[in-house]
Amino acid sequence: MKAVKISFIIFMSLVVILLVLFLSYGTVGYSPKEVIRGLGEFFLRESYNLYERTWWAASPEVVNAALWDYRGLDTVYETTVFYLAVIGCVTVFRLLKEYSPRPSEKTYALTVIVRTVSKIIFAAIILISAVIAFHGHVTPGGGFQAGSAFAIAPLMIIAAFSREFVEKLGLKIDLSHALKSIALLGITTIALIPLFYLGFILQNQYKPWGFFPGFPVGGILTLVSGTIFPLNAAEFINIAMGFLTIFLMISIPEHVFKKEIKGGTHEP
Amino acid sequence: MSPEEAIVTYLYAALFAVFAIAVYGVVVKPNILKKIIALSILGDTANTIIILLGYRTLAKPLPPILPTLTPAKELIREFSMTSVDPIPQVLVITAIVINMAVTALLAFLAIQVYRLYNTLDYREVLKLRRWS
Numbered sequence: 001m002k003a004v005k006i007s008f009i010i011f012m013s014l015v016v017i018l019l020v021l022f023l024s025y026g027t028v029g030y031s032p033k034e035v036i037r038g039l040g041e042f043f044l045r046e047s048y049n050l051y052e053r054t055w056w057a058a059s060p061e062v063v064n065a066a067l068w069d070y071r072g073l074d075t076v077y078e079t080t081v082f083y084l085a086v087i088g089c090v091t092v093f094r095l096l097k098e099y100s101p102r103p104s105e106k107t108y109a110l111t112v113i114v115r116t117v118s119k120i121i122f123a124a125i126i127l128i129s130a131v132i133a134f135h136g137h138v139t140p141g142g143g144f145q146a147g148s149a150f151a152i153a154p155l156m157i158i159a160a161f162s163r164e165f166v167e168k169l170g171l172k173i174d175l176s177h178a179l180k181s182i183a184l185l186g187i188t189t190i191a192l193i194p195l196f197y198l199g200f201i202l203q204n205q206y207k208p209w210g211f212f213p214g215f216p217v218g219g220i221l222t223l224v225s226g227t228i229f230p231l232n233a234a235e236f237i238n239i240a241m242g243f244l245t246i247f248l249m250i251s252i253p254e255h256v257f258k259k260e261i262k263g264g265t266h267e268p
Numbered sequence: 269m270s271p272e273e274a275i276v277t278y279l280y281a282a283l284f285a286v287f288a289i290a291v292y293g294v295v296v297k298p299n300i301l302k303k304i305i306a307l308s309i310l311g312d313t314a315n316t317i318i319i320l321l322g323y324r325t326l327a328k329p330l331p332p333i334l335p336t337l338t339p340a341k342e343l344i345r346e347f348s349m350t351s352v353d354p355i356p357q358v359l360v361i362t363a364i365v366i367n368m369a370v371t372a373l374l375a376f377l378a379i380q381v382y383r384l385y386n387t388l389d390y391r392e393v394l395k396l397r398r399w400s
Binding site for chain 2: 005008009012013016017020023032033034035036037039040041043044045047048049050051060061062063066067071074075078081082085086088089092093138139140142144145147148151239242243246249250254257258
């Protein structure tokens, strides 16, 4: 049995090494090297090309331009995968009745030092994740990154205070579900708007072979990049609220579920 | 072999070593939680390999973000000649978040398994399931 396992590991490692060698040597030669692939260079050249606007995405942040413009459909589907993963977590963890702690249940909180530092860092995380999301089309950042950064904040508060403290802040499961769905609806709406102008799904800027005039570029606060800013904001809300749902579900006490599994209800 | 090539080879070797350890963890460890940890290490290693494929061995490679909102033509051309490949980063940023979501889902399933069977060892779980 041990020999089978070890040979399987060696076989798996060989497969991956050969795959990477094939990818790097077989397609583009030794990688990394000084020249990058043609498609990457195309994105870099055309993403914010003010002088030749046929292929431009109106965002100097090439990663976000590729995410929401050139590969937009792919990102929408990955957002859907994330949404479904959260729905799967909720399905596995569902309670028949809504959980609200009884007054007799003890809640444990950490010391004053930890709580004060957590409060300060909580505010800082919210601020920084908002900056990453809403300025992500100009500077490094984006919706995915901001959502992942935000996800740490409620987790820290749950650890330092308690689950009820987070719910007192207004971050409840129902709210996070609603916001998550609204954000996904927003992404869908923005994706479908160009269709009404005889454009393409997820079209961002004007293209010579489509009739859609393109989303507005420029304006206050250097909102330069058409759909990329609203899509980033919606994605931020989707990812942040998805993780908030997961962490709120995971912090429901053990005995509540034990009773649920055994068939009783947790209410006295 | 130049120093740059030596560094890149060393990076590949280190990543493959981590990859092998992660595969070992996924296959051999009987504890479901350790399997999940190994799986997340596996995902991160794969992401790092993809990022490494998009690097540029220049003296000063730039991040794929234009530093100004009013670039001159020369700046755009120079940017496309010196910036690292954005495509691996685009692939990886979605992969990281999906990886997190999948890890959360697996952790939930592990918690549920523990609540139902009082163990995380998959052999024990199989034994307990045999009666049904």
